[in-house]
Amino acid sequence: MPLTNGDIGAHPAHLLPGQKVMDYTKALEVLEKEYTSRDGLDAKTLLDSQKNGGLTYNDFLILPGYIGFPASEVALDTPVTKRISLKTPLVSSPMDTVTEHSMAIHMALLGGLGVVHHNCSTEDQAEMVRKVKRFENGFILDPIVLAPTTTVGEAKQLKEKWGFGGFPVTENGKLRSKLVGMITNRDIQFHPSLDEPVTSAMSTDLITAPSGTTLTEANAVLSRSKKGKLPIVDSDGNLVSLLSRSDLMKNLYYPLASKLPHSKQLICAAAVGTRPDDKVRLQQLVDAGLDIVVLDSSQGNSIFQIEMIKYIKEKYPQLDVIGGNVVTREQAASLIAAGVDGLRIGMGSGSACITQEVMAVGRPQAASVFNVSSFAARFGVPCIADGGIQNVGHIVKGLALGASTVMMGGLLAGTTESPGNYFVSREGQLVKAYRGMGSIDAMEDKKAGAGGKNSKQSNAGTARYFSEGDRLLVAQGVSGSVLDRGSVTKFVPYLIAGLQHSLQDIGVNSLPKLRQGVLDGEVRFELRTVSAQAEGNVHGLHSFDKKLYS
Numbered sequence: 242m243p244l245t246n247g248d249i250g251a252h253p254a255h256l257l258p259g260q261k262v263m264d265y266t267k268a269l270e271v272l273e274k275e276y277t278s279r280d281g282l283d284a285k286t287l288l289d290s291q292k293n294g295g296l297t298y299n300d301f302l303i304l305p306g307y308i309g310f311p312a313s314e315v316a317l318d319t320p321v322t323k324r325i326s327l328k329t330p331l332v333s334s335p336m337d338t339v340t341e342h343s344m345a346i347h348m349a350l351l352g353g354l355g356v357v358h359h360n361c362s363t364e365d366q367a368e369m370v371r372k373v374k375r376f377e378n379g380f381i382l383d384p385i386v387l388a389p390t391t392t393v394g395e396a397k398q399l400k401e402k403w404g405f406g407g408f409p410v411t412e413n414g415k416l417r418s419k420l421v422g423m424i425t426n427r428d429i430q431f432h433p434s435l436d437e438p439v440t441s442a443m444s445t446d447l448i449t450a451p452s453g454t455t456l457t458e459a460n461a462v463l464s465r466s467k468k469g470k471l472p473i474v475d476s477d478g479n480l481v482s483l484l485s486r487s488d489l490m491k492n493l494y495y496p497l498a499s500k501l502p503h504s505k506q507l508i509c510a511a512a513v514g515t516r517p518d519d520k521v522r523l524q525q526l527v528d529a530g531l532d533i534v535v536l537d538s539s540q541g542n543s544i545f546q547i548e549m550i551k552y553i554k555e556k557y558p559q560l561d562v563i564g565g566n567v568v569t570r571e572q573a574a575s576l577i578a579a580g581v582d583g584l585r586i587g588m589g590s591g592s593a594c595i596t597q598e599v600m601a602v603g604r605p606q607a608a609s610v611f612n613v614s615s616f617a618a619r620f621g622v623p624c625i626a627d628g629g630i631q632n633v634g635h636i637v638k639g640l641a642l643g644a645s646t647v648m649m650g651g652l653l654a655g656t657t658e659s660p661g662n663y664f665v666s667r668e669g670q671l672v673k674a675y676r677g678m679g680s681i682d683a684m685e686d687k688k689a690g691a692g693g694k695n696s697k698q699s700n701a702g703t704a705r706y707f708s709e710g711d712r713l714l715v716a717q718g719v720s721g722s723v724l725d726r727g728s729v730t731k732f733v734p735y736l737i738a739g740l741q742h743s744l745q746d747i748g749v750n751s752l753p754k755l756r757q758g759v760l761d762g763e764v765r766f767e768l769r770t771v772s773a774q775a776e777g778n779v780h781g782l783h784s785f786d787k788k789l790y791s
Contacts, residue, residue, distance in 0.1 A: 280304060281765030284642065288611045295605035297590070298635040299774055304765040306748020306758075315741040316751040319645045320623040321354055322533060322561040322582035325508060328352035328497040329737055330640060330752060332625055334591075334650035335359065335512035335537055338661040338675045342369040344729070346376050347658050349507040351733045352497030354646075356535050357511040359522065366511060367525040373509040374530035375403065384483040387424060387439055388414025394435030396424055405487070407470045410443050411480050420472055420480045423447055449474045452481050456505070459484045501532065510563075512537040515545035520552065533561045539588060539596060541565040542572035550579040566627060568604035570616040577620050586613045586644065587628035592651035593676060593719050594628065607642060614643030618756075633739030640740075640752060641759055651675060655723040656732055666722065676720035735789060 255262070263271065281304045288296060319330045329352035333340045337360040340348075345355030357369050375381075385399060387410045400406035406426030411418035422443035432442050448466045450459050452475045463471045463484055471484040488505070499508040510533035511526050513519040523534060534553065536546050541564050553562050564576040565585030573584055587610075589596035589603030597603035606629040614624040626639035627648040639647045654661060654675040661674040726732050747764060749755045758764035769777070779785055 279762070279765055281767050283762040284611060284759045284764075284766060287766045287768065288608055288642070290608055293768065296607040296768075297605040298607055298629055298631075298638045299769070300605075300607065301638070301769055302767050302777070303638065303641055303747055304767055305746050306764070308745055308748060310745065310750050312738070312741040312745040314750055315744045317352075317737065317740060319640075319752045321625070321646050322563060322623060323621060324561055324582065325533065327354055327499050327508075327646065329733075330636075330644075330646040330740075331733060331736060332356060332510075332646050332648045333653050334627070334648050335535060336650050336654075336676075337361070338673075339650050339654050339659050341660045342372040343660070344653065344656075344658045345369070345373045345509060346507065347729045348733070349373065349499040349509070350495040351729065352495075352499055352737070353733065354499055354508060354510055354533070356533075356648075357509070359512045359514065359519075359537065363522040363525050366522065367529040370509050370511055370526055370529040370531050372403070374506050376507055381483040381485065384409060384416070384480075386411050386414055386416055386418075386480065388412075389421060389438060389440045390414075391439050392435060393429050393432045393437055393439060393442055396429050396439055397435070400426060400429075405485075407485070408439075409470070409472055409480050409483060410439055417475075417479050417481060419478050420447070420449070420474055421445070423468075423470055423472070425469060447472060450484075451476070456484075506530070508532050510535055514538070515543070515549045519549070523553070523557075527557055527560060531560065533563060533583075535563045535585065536565065539566060540572075540602075541567050541585070542575050547575060547579045550576065550581055554580040563625065565625075567613055568609035570612055573613045573617055573622075577617060577622055581622060584613065584617055584622055584624045585627045585648065586610050586624050587626065587648075590628035592629075592631070593721065595719060607638065610639055610644050611642040614645075618643060633736055633743065636736065636740060637743040637747075641747075641755055641764065643756060643759070645752070651723055653726075653729065653732075655726040657728040663725065664722070671725040672722040673725060674720075675723045 287293065287301055317329045318326060320326045321332065331348065331351075331353035333344050333348050333353070333355045335356040335358040337358045340355045340358055342357065345357050348355035355373070357366060357373070359366055385403065385408050387396065387408045389410060389412070391410070391414065396406075396408060399408065406429070408424050409420060410422045410424055411420055422440065422445045424439045424443040428442040428444060429439075448462070448468050449472045450462050452473055454462070454473060459471055459473065463486055469486045471486075472480055473482040473484065475481050500506060501508060509531060511531055512535045513523050513526070514537055526534070536549060538546055546564060550562055550564055553560060561582040562580070563583035563585055564579070564581035566587050567573045567576065567584060568586060568588045576584060587606055589598075589600075590606040590609075606626070610624070610626045617624050623645035624643065625646045625648050626642075626644035628650070630636055630639065630647055630649050630652055636647050653659060655673045659673065663671060663673050666672045744750065744752075744755060747755065747758075749758055749764070755764065779787070
């Protein structure tokens with residue numbers, strides 16, 4: 242007789258009466274022979290709109306796989322366009338409360354990409370692109386060069402403008418002129434007279450390297466020296482380029498940084514509209530060093546965008562173009578045929594967007610990402626899942642459904658590097674201003690038109706929603722605030738670590754393997770009911786503290 246408690250000894254208990262217990266060593270063999278289909282659903286069945294309706298990220302889960310590797314070995318390399326890849330699949334949105342030069346710089350340093358917004362004057366946007374491109378270099382081929390007649394005060398002003406204070410001084414103040422000295426922040430910091438020329442304060446005891454020195458050799462010289470800059474000179478002593486110690490340190494601290502292989506400059510993207518005036522804007526952005534242009538429109542399948550794509554590909558063949566936004570295969574096909582290098586997927590799913598509510602047009606984000614990205618992949622066009630990202634899990638789901646990268650707005654708006662203003666909420670919490678580009682606040686902003694009469698026509702918000710000629714603006718976004726998230730230098734590494742652990746749970750060690758696993762039906766999914774969603778969140782506690790990372 243089986244014991245009801247303690248050691249059952251020689252009388253094993255059965256789960257079911259009369260059930261024959263099989264040899265446990267045969268479990269894998271039985272699974273393979275008797276269960277012809279894998280547990281869960283494949284992506285195509287899951288995203289069948291006729292059976293399940295339009296799904297978004299909260300409507301399903303990814304089933305776990307087999308863990309045979311540490312999370313640290315998960316590679317997150319992924320393409321953002323046909324020609325450019327990133328070390329991490331994270332992109333910041335071109336919104337005026339999310340991405341200016343500071344966000345773009347830090348996103349690139351952390352392996353992602355920042356898209357500089359265009360709700361500002363052409364000159365301001367071009368200046369932001371220049372700041373990104375100048376921030377980190379290999380050989381600086383176009384350094385700021387001072388003339389001997391430049392004053393100490395002017396050198397200080399240049400430092401305040403660019404954020405760095407080491408400038409070479411040449412005989413005529415231009416590149417490829419004889420190098421006569423270096424002026425650094427230490428030289429001018431306590432200089433008694435701002436009106437004196439820099440020659441009265443500059444250093445003339447310089448360590449240089451000859452033209453033709455490789456980047457590795459130059460870095461070695463710089464690391465052995467105690468100087469902040471290493472001028473590269475030709476045989477006549479003329480300055481040809483510059484190397485910075487701060488860039489050497491950035492390579493040390495930011496090994497994942499998104500950089501161009503030849504110049505070692507950070508990769509920079511910026512948004513423009515599809516109006517004739519945007520061609521002039523684009524020219525200035527290209528002159529500033531732009532690498533990727535994002536055509537910013539809520540509905541990308543338009544004659545305006547198609548013509549703009551063809552214009553850019555003809556005039557600037559070296560520039561990668563990301564088109565959008567799209568949510569259907571038909572929209573995507575038009576832009577792919579026009580020549581885009583990448584697509585942006587999403588319409589009405591952003592946290593500050595009300596397009597689906599007001600216009601009754603759009604599509605749930607999971608359905609959008611799966612249908613568009615699976616079609617675009619046939620033509621080698623990478624896709625960005627834009628909108629609806631609230632946490633690490635949503636990032637993973639967007640990537641699993643075929644997106645190569647995800648774009649975040651509200652998730653990054655509360656960080657230190659975003660351009661929004663901090664204030665204390667009624668509840669006493671530190672928050673930061675955040676608004677959708679379709680909000681009345683954004684569409685009435687006059688920065689883009691420099692306060693002129695045509696500010697509405699120049700506004701990025703009105704252009705994005707085809708409203709620049711409207712007498713009455715119809716909002717497709719809202720203004721609000723988001724909780725402070727601290728610096729992206731801590732928040733983005735948390736997202737990266739979360740991604741790596743998630744892919745480890747799924748049982749894949751790279752994003753290409755994740756996409757292939759979904760395509761082959763190896764990575765499986767499960768639908769979630771409303772009760773399942775409640776179960777999957779915190780429940781049953783009197784109170785709790787939701788601290789995401791430390």
